[in-house]
Amino acid sequence: MASILDVLNTNLGKDIIKKASTETGESSEKVSSVFSMVLPIILGNFKNKIQEGSIDSLYELLKVAPDPYKFLKKISDQEPKEILEYGEDYSEIILGENLSIISETIGVSLDIIPTAVQQITKIAIPVIVAILSIQKKEEHLRDTDIESLIDSALGSTSEYNNSFLKTILDQQDDPNIINETSGMVLGKQNNEEGVLKGYTGGK
DSSP states (O other), rough: OOOOOGGGGGGHHHHHHHHHHHHHOHHHHHHHHHHHHHHHHHHHHHHOOOOOOOOOHHHHHHEEEHHHHHHHGGGGSSOOOHHHHHHHHHHHTTTHHHHHHHHHHHHHTTTHHHHHHHHHHHHHHHHHHHHHHHHHTTOOGGGGGGGHHHHHTTSSSOTTHHHHHHHSSSSOOOOOOOHHHHHHHHHHHHHGGGHHTTSTTTT
């Protein structure tokens, strides 16, 4: 099954890793490791917030976020600070006080300063918001379906795999890219699952 980690094996993933590396001064390898931890954490917190009753603000976030299609298509042209501005606002809604705890924990685990982890996390958040927004529109989902969309992105189900892969893969280069690369991308997921244990709220 596909999961949010597959983003890291795409051109989109390479772009955000490069931007985060430039912004933090950390190596691409360390930045990639941080992303592999924080991506599912962000989704898990998003789901927890919904279950705790913070539904309206999260649904509103998906509605008022910048045009997600344009955001992902132009992400390679954006300065890291532009992406961080969105991430700053979104992190308050999705992670809140958990951001500091997450940054400290991952910082110790990967020997990277917590402020760098925070910056990487804030770059990841608007990317996730854009992906979920696009999938919600493409699948014609109701607000109440967001939880199952998140479960699919976490790799718990394959219900929305097709729209997820179409969203994260660059189809401008080759209209057949979904068929040709989805197997390759998914094949790499299994090797990374061990990294996530303890970071995804029991997933």
